[in-house]
């Protein structure tokens with residue numbers, strides 16, 4: 057029987073299980089597992105326990121919560137524990153292929169007062185969409201893998217592959233500790249893995265599914281400026297002392313211009329030149345500036361043409377300013393001079409940028425710009441975390457299986473895309489396990505990952521479970537399967 061025929065009862069089961077799937081996602085979203093907020097670290101641990109219980113109830117074997125020790129500096133609490141890596145497996149049949157699925161159970165911060173229409177940690181279903189922090193990034197897709205196993209169990213259909221799960225709780229904060237674990241377990245827990253599938257990114261737009269073969273890397277920095285012994289009255293000290301915030305603003309404002317051009321010497325020179333072959337690839341992609349505007353909820357695009365938008369998202373670096381710790385940020389008009397401020401920015405990296413050279417250029421530039429201010433305040437610039445870029449071959453066996461699965465579920469040939477975001481562990485899996493990695497996204501380009509009112513469409517959540525399941529079946533059946 058063809059794969060397309062054999063998965064029909066599985067697809068019917070997936071449709072029937074919608075209430076259970078939504079409930080599973082609601083339980084996951086209700087745990088505010090924000091990895092970047094030290095005070096919420098117990099919630100990240102609670103999320104790992106939730107996954108453990110879910111995996112147990114679905115019949116997973118060899119479930120392990122792997123301790124990664126304490127979080128390295130910079131960190132406020134030197135005893136802060138890293139959340140565990142959750143490992144589990146379904147099946148260990150040597151006659152079957154083995155697929156490792158990776159996802160993350162931590163999320164970005166979210167506060168109602170940021171502008172959410174509802175509590176970010178309460179899943180709300182409205183107009184065919186499921187709103188809540190992590191719904192698309194990445195609790196929806198992680199639940200998607202569990203949902204796929206549940207559908208197989210309930211339909212009485214054997215999983216066509218051995219499934220190894222690797223779920224981490226620090227992806228949004230640099231995947232600390234995971235590189236080492238993957239290296240340690242390459243010949244142990246991960247022995248025999250044939251391919252890796254990651255569902256942790258999004259379609260490019262809102263209409264067409266995609267398969268993704270590239271990611272940018274991310275190097276995240278912080279600049280600390282401090283001076284006064286305490287926060288001060290600006291009426292008493294304004295104009296008479298060097299203010300840390302003024303120094304910080306000066307340095308941060310020199311990093312990038314308003315057209316997105318990075319101003320740090322040496323950075324742009326590391327970028328791989330554009331080839332004619334690559335240039336042609338952009339023509340085929342289904343996307344335009346309207347899709348970008350829809351996703352950003354604005355008309356603020358720097359480039360109006362598809363090629364430039366895609367190149368600047370996928371193959372050129374970008375520098376973003378994220379925030380200032382220690383600065384007054386509430387409502388009202390507090391007349392304070394902050395004593396210590398920490399500015400945060402990151403650089404998305406691309407082939408052929410060398411992260412260590414990048415650090416060198418960033419540190420040198422920031423120090424020079426601060427020195428020009430001739431300020432007596434103290435200044436420090438440091439790397440918080442980094443993760444490398446990744447580009448792969450989109451025509452291997454795993455991509456072929458994913459293309460067939462997408463065609464079956466969505467009735468359309470997926471676009472082959474790269475992603476502007478980062479998943480730090482991707483290259484490590486490829487290098488350490490010596491396997492291919494496929495990125496098979498569930499959500500749409502307008503899902504608002506990292507933003508307010510993050511959502512996943514119900515259709516993407518359900519059809520996504522079908523796509524992940526069908527992918528496993530096509531991959532198991534080999535490249536000539538139908």
Ligand SMILES: C[C@H](N)C(=O)N[C@@H](Cc1c[nH]cn1)C(=O)O
Pocket residue numbers: 193194227228229230256257274276443476477478479480505
């Ligand atoms: C693409 C993925 N879903 C994601 O959001 N990744 C984060 C990872 C990160 C955080 N700091 C550095 N990398 C991202 O791209 O921001």
Ligand SMILES: [Zn+2]
Pocket residue numbers: 160193194227256257
């Ligand atoms: Zn993610």
Ligand SMILES: [Zn+2]
Pocket residue numbers: 164193228505506
């Ligand atoms: Zn994310």
